[in-house]
Amino acid sequence: MGNPKAFIEIHRQEAGYRPLHDRIHDFGEVEQTLNTRERKLQASRCMDCGVPFCHWACPLGNKPPEWNDALYRGDWELAYHLLAATNPFPEWTGRVCPALCEKACVLNLFDHEPTTNREDEAAITEAAFREGYITARHPQRNGLRVAVVGSGPSGLAAANAMNLMGYEVTVYEKNESAGGLLRYGIPNFKLNKAIIDRRLRLLEEEGIDFCFGQDIPLDDFPSALTTDYDAVIIATGTPTARDLPVAGRDLKGVYFALELLAQQNRVLAGMEVSKEDRITAKGKDVLVIGGGDTGSDCIGTAHRQGCKSVTQIEIMPKPIEGPSDPQNPWPAYPRTLKTTSSHEEGCTRRWNINTLEFVGKNGHLTGVKIQEIDWQPNPEGGRPLMVPKSQPEIIKAELVLLAMGFLKPQHPQYADNVFVCGDAANGASLVVRAIASGIETAARADRYLKDKNHPRL
Secondary structure, three states: OOOOOHHHHOOOOOOOEOOHHHHOOOOOOOEOOOOHHHHHHHHHOOOOOOOOHHHHHOOOOOOHHHHHHHHHOOOHHHHHHHHHOOOOOHHHHHHHOOOHHHHHOHHHHHHOOOOOHHHHHHHHHHHHHHHOOOOOOOOOOOOOEEEEEOOOHHHHHHHHHHHHOOOEEEEEEOOOOOOOHHHHOOOOOOOOHHHHHHHHHHHHHOOOEEEEOOOOOOOOOOHHHHHHOOEEEEOOOOOOEOOOOOEOOOOEOEEEHHHHHHHHHHHHOOOOOOOOOOOOOOOOEEEEEOOOHHHHHHHHHHHHHOOOEEEEEEOOOOOEOOOOOOOOOOOOOOOEOOOOHHHHOOOEEEEOEEEEEEEEEOOEEEEEEEEEEEEEOOOOOOOOEEEEOOOOEEEEOOEEEEOOOEOOOOOOOOOOOEEEOOHHHHOOOOHHHHHHHHHHHHHHHHHHHHHOOOOOO
């Protein structure tokens, strides 16, 4: 702990976002960075608590007190090595993680000014790449082969861990490039895809092979894969979005959120899309159904495409406004109102809204019939009952984006040497949890192969 009084003398300072009138005209990252002096001052605020709840709250077991102290002292190389000891991809979590560690920070509990762990993490990693602290590692091979199906954060984490253990790793990916949700779900204004490509080049240099355009069916899993490889790790995520099967669902103009987000990211990567297939919000009134991060990403994308207006509706009640929720106290994650950079760019937000019907003319969407509802306790217990509160109304919309989450996949019985990780195993969750699951699953696969008394281990 470099400065024992810093948490008293120095207030939390976030880097903030680029000016609104500037950022909505491009897909560049919206988040700014602090200069070196300011960043070191923020790192100095970490109190190196006797019980570091930040470490406890992080799915990866990151140790912010250690690398914040190194950052404060100016030892950026040590800070990175301490960070990378638990997190293989801190440049990603440093951009898109909701920072569970900050919600558990004692300073957050004390005065709602937690240490800026997430921003510090990103700054440390960028410095490490810039200064050449990150170099390829070439482990000694043990002669065993591992296949990873899916190249999202969990698949890449598993592949990285197995590769560093000495296994020959091949990653199979159905899309044209690796990254999964990072590449095809998260907009560029939150995560520049060059950040992904930089890490992928390093993984390839370290010996991982990538095979793209390989859509491997899980319901009829190829036995050749389980015989050709000593172990197989499935990391295919949650590919099935939750649908809204109400009248008018087949109208032109109603899409799943990832249809828009993935296509926009591909367009930015240089892919050509025909006018008929192009999903665009340009000049349209847009309705986003779903109040989570994916819905927020749709709002930001719609603004950058030139929409006329954006409305976001959510079927659940409005979260409490403020830094904490008395009904959901620590150590639980605070269920408070979240306002993202996309919301700041302009959006009408409504809660307790049920969607009744998609309305259209000549096969094209023109509006959505909705109804305000209330939630009442269920006298039989269980899920509260939804009851109408007002008369139905119609929201004008030429584009609707369904951002209501994803269905947890069902898996058949696999062979003993097949392991499932990430969202494919646990259902849709955070990038940081997916990475942690990939690392843990790699360790399970390694133990399995060692327990088999393989002569090469």
